[in-house]
Amino acid sequence: MSLRQTLSSRAHLIEDSARSEPSVASPGAEGNRTVSETQEEKYREEWRYPIFVCTKPKSKPSEFNSVIIEDLRDPLLPLLYVIYCAFLLLSALFTGLNLSLMSLDMEDLRRIKEYDENPKTRRYAANIIPIRENGNFMLCTILLGNTICNAIDVLVFDRITLNLELLDWERIILINVVPAMFIIIFSEILPQVICTKFALPIGSYCRHIMVFFMVITYPASYPLSKLLDVVVGKEVRSTMDRRMLGGLMRQQKSETANMAVVVENAMMLQVRRVRDVMTPLEKVFMISDRTEINVNLKQYLSQYRHTRIPVYKGDDRNSVIGVLNVKDLLLIDDSLDLHVGAVMQLWNRSTLTLFMDEAKLTRQSADVSS
Incomplete structure (x- = not known):
């Protein structure tokens, strides 16, 4: 039903009632009211807004001439819109501060301050550290402020809807759906998207705002933070193995x-254990002790660029008898028709050491070096 139709129907109702009941004079007003006090109270209860009827002009003898319905909409309606938007922005600010200031712990901030290559990033971290040291106090301030802002937004929006022409079920749906959607979109999603990418700059630039709200909410947030310090302890240091x-x-x-x-x-x-760093036997580059030392062997060994090569006995790769140092072949004349086994016996440098595959690598390294 439109506003014009609503006013018209109310005017007809008042006109009928005015003709059926005696009028009551109102001294000091612009004439006499044409609606009795009893009937006026009735319509005050039936309609949301009071209806006032003007007196009939003296120049016209008609018993009921005209009806004026006063506009009783909330005079603070424009201010209510401003208040609603302001607290919605404050709620978004608290959400952004929560992500910007609490996403990094003290260890991360100190590492950034000391070792980051970007001077601006180091300065941002240095600005955040003083207020970040009171983690529980800051967290209580943010959560308390965010909760208060959301509650005020709901109350203000409820008062705004009183000035709209809505049925009761329409108003109930509007009050429950619209504030929730605004809070989710403008106070949760958008701040988190923005502050995820610019956490350090936003936290640094807004640190004074955070201190201001910590002072404002001190009577409530500080005792809560001390209670958290006792119950759950201060911030746990994050570590990595x-x-x-x-x-x-x-x-x-x-x-x-x-x-x-x-x-x-x-x-x-x-x-790590020995088996983690050792090469499987089937993949090890090895030569037999019967291999003849000549130019082809030297060229073959130079392709692999190994300085030490395991030597096995005969054709059995599982029977390792020692390790050949390649530099020992430099002084061997190719025309001597010698084999690898003879060279190993000549220099006698091979010392075999056996390790358990599950042994700790550091312990075995210490044993070898000693």
Whole structure:
């Protein structure tokens, strides 16, 4: 039903009631009211807004001449829209601060401050560290402020709907759906999308705003933060073991990829076993002790660029008798018709050491070096 139709129907109702009941004079007003006080109270209860009827002009003898319905919409309606948008933006700000300031722990911020190559990033981290040290206090402030803003938005929106021509079921649906959609879109999704990409700059630039709200909510948020310190403790330091740190280094695609591999292998040395670094026997480059030393053998060995080559006995690759040092062949004349086994006996440098495949690599390395 439109506003014109609503006013017209109300006017007819009042006109009929005015003719059926005696009028009540109102001294000091512009004439006499044509609706009795009892009838006026009745329509105050029946309709949402009170209806006031003007007096009949003295120049016209008609008993009921015209009806004026006063516009009783909330005079603060424009201000309500401003308040609603302001608290919606504040809710979005708290969500963004939660992600920007709480996404990195103190260890991450200190590493960025000390070792990051970008001076701006180091400055951002240095600005955030002082307020980030009070993690529970800051978290309580953010959550308390976000909750208050969302609650005020719902109340303000409810008052705004009172000024709209809606049926009761339409108003109920509007109150429950629209604020929730606005909060999800403008106070949750958009701030998280933006602050995920620019967490450090936003946290650095908004740190003074965060301090302001920490002071404002101090009576409530500070005791809650102390309670959290007692119950769950202060912020837990995040740590990574060797495997996690090695995986993190593998993910870094940079010019220092080879250095990352070296560092990763050094870190994993403590947990690796002998079988993790040894080559399977079927894949090992080996030669027989019956192999003749000549130019072809030297050229063949130079292709593989090995300095030490295992030597097995006869045709049995499982029977390793020693390790040939390639530099020992440099002084051997090709015309002497010698075999590899003879050279090994001549120099007598081969010392075989057996290891258990499940033995720790660091312990076996220490045994060999000693």
